[in-house]
Amino acid sequence: MKLQQKGFDRAAINRVLEKLEERNWQSDARFADVFYRQRVMQGYGPLRVRQEMQLKGVHDDDIERCFTTYATDWAALAYERYRRRFGNAPLAPSDHKERARRMRFLAQRGFTSEHIYRAFEKAQENPED
Structure with missing residues (x-):
């Protein structure tokens, strides 16, 4: 993690991330949705979209959900x-x-x-x- 590289405590980082998720200020699923739709709108195909999502660290379940939720031709x-x-x-x-x-x-x-x-x-x- 970038924050860890800057000297922040891992436990503190995790606590803050949990608080952000509780308040719905940070959502991995929402990021996956937005990223998927953005790349499709930019004209990228399924192989590239999937690869870029994996490189961004999106969980496989979220990737599959995006591909099944949005019926892309x-x-x-x-x-x-x-x-x-x-x-x-x-x-x-x-x-x-x-x-x-x-x-x-x-x-x-x-x-x-x-x-x-x-x-x-x-x-x-x-x-x-």
Whole structure:
């Protein structure tokens, strides 16, 4: 803990944290909810959101609760990010280099291969969107 590194007593830190939780001034569940929704609104996929929540120290139960509570259409979000980044620029079937670049973009944002595939399918179906 950062406070411990600054020389504060662990027992005192725990007492203060318990008081904050009792008064509902600090809530791990609320932090998880806000963080999840924020990252989804920023256009990140489920793999990246889950990883970042784990790195922030969010408990696995809170992570699972967020993923089940909020019905996120990840494929639609991947398509939205695809359109925002690449617009209506058509993708030639033979342009493998560009296809790979676009796929990497979505993968780096944390979308699964299934979400990426569905986003590409929708982009091919609706080139004028």
